[in-house]
Amino acid sequence: MPACWRPREVAMGMRVMMGDITRLAVDAIVNAANTSLLGGGGVDGAIHRAAGPDLVEECRSLNGCKIGQAKITKGYRLPARHVIHTVGPVWQGGEKSEPEMLASCYRKSLELAVANDCRTIAFPAVSTGIYRYPKDHAARIAVSTVADFLDQDPTLIDVTFVCFDEETAALHRAAITALRQD
Numbered sequence: 789m790p791a792c793w794r795p796r797e798v799a800m801g802m803r804v805m806m807g808d809i810t811r812l813a814v815d816a817i818v819n820a821a822n823t824s825l826l827g828g829g830g831v832d833g834a835i836h837r838a839a840g841p842d843l844v845e846e847c848r849s850l851n852g853c854k855i856g857q858a859k860i861t862k863g864y865r866l867p868a869r870h871v872i873h874t875v876g877p878v879w880q881g882g883e884k885s886e887p888e889m890l891a892s893c894y895r896k897s898l899e900l901a902v903a904n905d906c907r908t909i910a911f912p913a914v915s916t917g918i919y920r921y922p923k924d925h926a927a928r929i930a931v932s933t934v935a936d937f938l939d940q941d942p943t944l945i946d947v948t949f950v951c952f953d954e955e956t957a958a959l960h961r962a963a964i965t966a967l968r969q970d
């Protein structure tokens with residue numbers, strides 16, 4: 789296979805869609821949680837509302853989660869089998885290890901998915917809401933981290949970036965296109 793084909797292969801397991809992540813019947817959806825894991829605003833609130841009160845009960849037993857780490861629960865009333873809760877960094881200008889922390893969220897979530905036999909996973913745009921991470925930087929980190937992971941571990945067959953607004957979807961599509969042209 790010519791070397792120039794490889795980037796296209798790398799990006800193959802990724803797709804971008806607009807929508808509400810709580811509606812997806814995948815093996816795992818990722819929650820942009822906070823360190824308490826006890827619920828919050830944005831996508832976190834939506835996931836807890838849709839999953840029902842058993843989710844927060846299980847989360848209580850997890851003793852929180854550090855920034856850049858991830859923990860897994862069942863999905864309860866969600867169509868998704870599992871929720872992977874990850875805690876993104878709050879944007880503070882970019883000099884406080886925010887890029888490394890954000891990449892770690894994606895990597896740790898994917899590792900947990902594989903460890904729990906999940907083959908399809910959906911991510912929201914972690915940290916780009918209440919935590920104010922610039923959407924373009926975040927999209928590039930999300931796409932490149934997932935691509936690197938898929939390159940090394942072919943177990944996961946399908947990664948969906950679920951975007952809540954058209955700008956975020958366009959930025960993820962552009963990041964995937966840029967990766968293919970590398």
Ligand code: ADP
Nearest residue numbers: 808809820830831834912915916917918919952
């Ligand atoms: P954070 O605190 O990590 O910034 P937010 O929940 O505030 O998390 O935002 C993360 C991203 O999730 C934002 O792009 C926001 O628009 C998006 N979002 C909010 N609700 C949903 C949902 N139901 N499905 C998918 N994405 C969502």
